[in-house]
Amino acid sequence: MPDLFASLPSLEGAHPLLTGRRIALIGVSVLLRDDDAWYFEVQRPRRWARRPNGVLSIGIGGIGGGLQAGEDALTALRREVQEELGVDLTLEVPPHTVLLHQWRVAGYLEATSGLPEACPYIINLLPPQLGGSEMPDALAIVTFLGRPLGRPRRGDLFGLLTVTPEALSEFLDTPEWPLEAVQAHPGLSLDLASELPPGCVLRPILTARAFRVVMGREPKMGG
Numbered sequence: 001m002p003d004l005f006a007s008l009p010s011l012e013g014a015h016p017l018l019t020g021r022r023i024a025l026i027g028v029s030v031l032l033r034d035d036d037a038w039y040f041e042v043q044r045p046r047r048w049a050r051r052p053n054g055v056l057s058i059g060i061g062g063i064g065g066g067l068q069a070g071e072d073a074l075t076a077l078r079r080e081v082q083e084e085l086g087v088d089l090t091l092e093v094p095p096h097t098v099l100l101h102q103w104r105v106a107g108y109l110e111a112t113s114g115l116p117e118a119c120p121y122i123i124n125l126l127p128p129q130l131g132g133s134e135m136p137d138a139l140a141i142v143t144f145l146g147r148p149l150g151r152p153r154r155g156d157l158f159g160l161l162t163v164t165p166e167a168l169s170e171f172l173d174t175p176e177w178p179l180e181a182v183q184a185h186p187g188l189s190l191d192l193a194s195e196l197p198p199g200c201v202l203r204p205i206l207t208a209r210a211f212r213v214v215m216g217r218e219p220k221m222g223g
Contacts, residue, residue, distance in 0.1 A: 004025040008142065015109060018099070024139050027066050028073045028074075028077045030077060030081060031211055032089065032148055038164075039152055041084065042159025044158040060204050063084055064081070064143075074091075083156050085157075086155045087151070097110075097123060098121065100125060101125045102127075105213060123141075143207050164188075166187055170187070172204075176201045182202060
């Protein structure tokens with residue numbers, strides 16, 4: 001797995017959670033918006049989960065994915081956006097980088113890169129999945145803010161959820177959305193490779209969940 005500090009060296013030592021630890025970069029993503037909408041991925045069917053009560057849960061995430069061999073974070077991000085939405089993007093400089101740990105805000109980093117375009121919006125630290133001497137101390141997903149250069153269209157995504165700026169606050173306030181509520185909402189729109197099963201729910205995961213935390217929709221550290 002790629003090393004977080006090899007891709008973004010200025011992060012090393014910027015916070016106690018980023019000091020003296022092996023952190024693997026498992027994904028890069030972007031919270032992508034233009035004047036008309038914010039853009040989120042609808043999870044592929046193989047990742048759907050059925051709850052004990054029988055309800056099918058479908059994840060909503062950011063645009064992005066993993067790094068291929070030899071890629072740095074920005075190269076991987078641009079490739080993923082091109083594959084998933086058919087556009088390039090321009091990155092925005094956030095007011096600070098938010099560090100998340102155990103799904104809570106652990107700190108704010110003021111200067112995380114020598115290049116403004118490479119300044120992440122969110123560093124999300126997650127626990128490693130397995131033990132052993134070769135496992136890192138933590139896993140990281142790095143999220144940027146960006147705008148598409150052109151009109152996004154669903155590429156190799158299973159589904160694309162667009163959220164108007166006016167509906168974003170309501171979207172983030174709601175931990176999960178019944179499919180029928182999404183379909184009835186004038187500010188939410190789905191573009192899907194195939195229909196979703198009736199009665200399923202859509203819930204923010206990974207980057208979209210991290211966005212909820214940063215925007216104060218989930219508890220902060222010590223809350």
